[in-house]
Amino acid sequence: MDLLDTEGLSEASVNSELLCSLEVRQQELERLNIAVAEKERMIGELELEINSKRDKISNIKEETQELKKYKAVLDRMVEWKLCEKTSDRAVFNLLYGSVQLEVVFESHTDKTQHTEMLVKKVGNIKFHLQLDERNSQDYACLVHNLIGQFIETKSNWLLHDVALVVSRCRTLGEEIHRLKKWGSLKLDIMEIACKDKQIKILFSSLKVFAKFEVTL
Structure with a gap:
């Protein structure tokens, strides 16, 4: 075999190795492209999931705020708080403890042919207004006077009815307090x-030179 043939074989061998190497590199590149595409797909799914989670978190926050508002409304409606309970009475606090409702129970034995049962029923309901009028604001005294008037004019009532009246009277007191504080700025009070x-x-206004009084 002459030198030319030897060089030809050597060149063919080199080319074959290069082709094999290129094929290997091509296969590796294809695998990498597949892996990159898979990672990009996973990233896209994660981004969608993150956005979905963000929307859910935002919705949950909004729902939580709405529930807090609803709870605050219920707290205002359900004014009474049970502060004491014994076998013969129960005491409820209203309006931050300045009004107390005392329910006195009467017990009697209910006898049947085969059994004997202790039965309780409401014997009396008492209200105690405990506001210190000397050291209280005039609107607080007004609120308690209105509650006292309601109590005096009703012979029968439900605890819910009393709580509703107390809630409305308390709201009136809070509005008067706000008007005392800010009414002069917007309403010329x-x-x-x-x-x-x-x-x-x-009411007094320098703009229109008017001054008048309203009694409610």
């Missing part, structure tokens, strides 16, 4: 005074 069960509001 010069003075608000509460006496007994009346509210007197004095």
Whole structure:
């Protein structure tokens, strides 16, 4: 075999090795492309999942805020809090403890042919207004006077009815407090005074040179 043939065989061998190497590299590149595509697909799915989670978190936060508002409304409606209970009475606090409702039970034995049962029923309901009028704001006294008027005019009531009246009276007191504090800025209220069960509001405006009083 001459030198030319030897060189030809050597070149063919090199080319064959290069082709094999290129095929291997091509296969590796294809595997990498497949792996990259799979990772990109997974990243896309994760991004969708993250966005979905964010939306869910946002919705949960909104629902939580709505539930808190609803709870606050219920807390305002359900004014009474059971503070004491014994076998013969139960005491409920209303309006931050300044109004107490005492339910007194009567017990009697209910006898049948074969059994004997102790039965309780409501014997009396008492209200105790515990506001210190000397050291309280006039609107707080107004609220308690209105509650006292409701109690005096009703011979029969439910605890829910009392709680509803207390809630509305408390809201009235809070509104009067806000008007006393900020009413002069927006409504030209010069003075608000509460006496007994009346509210007197004095309006005064320099813009229209007017001054008048409203009694409610």
